[in-house]
Amino acid sequence: METNPTRKNRFAVKRGVIPPSSQVLLIHADQWEKLIEEACRNRPLGGDAKYVFVKQLGGAGDGGRDIEARLVLALSERQWDLFQGKHYNHALTPADVFKELVKFFKHLEAKTYPAPRYYYLCAPRGVGNDLHNLLSKPDEFKKRFLDDWKAGKTGLKGRATELTPALEQLILAFDFKSIVECQTRDILEWHALDRKAHFELFGFEGERGDDPLAPDAPATHEQVYVEELLKVYSELIDKGLALDELIASDCGEHFQSQRALFYCAEGLKTFSRDTYGEAEFDALLDMVLTGIKPKVKSPRHKTGLDRLEAGTEGAQLLVVNDSALAPKLRPGDLPGTCHHLVNQRRLKWVK
Structure with missing residues (x-):
């Protein structure tokens, strides 16, 4: 039987309520990671598919993984996504990210975890122009990262000796196309799929859609x-x-x-x-x-x-x-x- 389309329930910004995109600039770094975790639980992956396991790991001993989101139950190579939450008062720069990548590759070499499908950079203010340009040119990104590590530049001063030949080979073999920005609007869109959690966190007034x-x-x-x-x-x-x-x-x-x-x-x-x-x-x-x-x-x-x-x-x-x-x-x-x-x-x- 054919029915008329109905207007689904959605959010309406209540007068005086700060939009979520602005609110996330004010929350604590731990809250930002929690928000990413909750958003990942809702994230649609095509059809009815979602991550089968999502866990916030930020803090000491996280191995450079703030959030681990698995496509299958076992932590397997290219079958999980790593979300790195960076709640800074500025857009991300190469210096912010290079030191995190040093940690990431050292953990890959130590087999703390297998290589992820994607390494997502999540920051409320996004990535800056310099980093954005690097992300769009993976080969240039890889070369600059290695060159700056060897030269002790871009936040890596005094760390040149940590780059061993084996670690360099691992980096050369790694596909830098998998390092991407996860935009705040996408995180908020996934989070909003759980209307109750979104309402409780951001104080939105729900707009009631058409009744069936x-x-x-x-x-x-x-x-x-x-x-x-x-x-x-x-x-x-x-x-x-x-x-x-x-x-x-x-x-x-x-x-x-x-x-x-x-x-x-x-x-x-x-x-x-x-x-x-x-x-x-x-x-x-x-x-x-x-x-x-x-x-x-x-x-x-x-x-x-x-x-x-x-x-x-x-x-x-x-x-x-x-x-x-x-x-x-x-x-x-x-x-x-x-x-x-x-x-x-x-x-x-x-x-």
């Missing part, structure tokens, strides 16, 4: 509340109804309107899950149940339809300012939560 449309036929996850609605209409006309009979009956439009309410709340549930986590929507359901239960359970109600209308109308009148979702509520949301409560078997219309 109810399909022509009820889906599997609608089964419980749909069965309860069937009981309501069967009781009303004093005749057992199958689903197809209900849809074709005089109650059909009312039934479909209730399904539309369910899907309004389903959109709210998705927004809540992506922004605050599932617990926030569950907390809203608790509030609604507390607010409508006395109305639904009133002995004045003799039929399931009475209780259904008491519940949905009562929900519409509730004030739920304590919920973080309150500013995002739409007219059908709270009545729709009644059907979610029924779907969880926490509420019934027919005795």
Whole structure:
């Protein structure tokens, strides 16, 4: 069945909130590495593929690996990516990177780890022009690195003696095309794929997208509340109804309107899950149940339809300012939560 495209939940910068690209300039170096780690966990690698193992290793003994991201479980040659996080108050220069590469190649020679697929340079302010030009010319990059190491230049003063013939051969054989910049915008884009973590870290206000449309036929996850609605209409006309009979009956439009309410709340549930986590929507359901239960359970109600209308109308009148979702509520949301409560078997219309 063809459906209309919907506008997905996304982020909107709340007035007064500093954009993430600016916020990352102010965070601590350890937070920057943690951000890269979380972003790598979300990073799409094509299709449904993601890294199978990601670990932050920054600190003493990290072997020049701030973040290790593996394509396969075993740490194997060219089957992992190394992310080097550098949170400096300036764009990266060759002097910043050459000393890190000395450490990297010495660990490769010592077989601390196998050669990675890529060596990513991650810096909030990016790489400077000199380093950018070197990265774009791998052979020239390799030559300058070796020449400057031998001459003790570009941050390598006093380290010329550390370049052994064996280490030089290893460097000459290494493909410098694998040393690349990982831009901050890419890191933030990967991190934003976990909307909840992104919201918590950067304080963004989520923008709610379009709610899903109810399909022509009820889906599997609608089964419980749909069965309860069937009981309501069967009781009303004093005749057992199958689903197809209900849809074709005089109650059909009312039934479909209730399904539309369910899907309004389903959109709210998705927004809540992506922004605050599932617990926030569950907390809203608790509030609604507390607010409508006395109305639904009133002995004045003799039929399931009475209780259904008491519940949905009562929900519409509730004030739920304590919920973080309150500013995002739409007219059908709270009545729709009644059907979610029924779907969880926490509420019934027919005795």
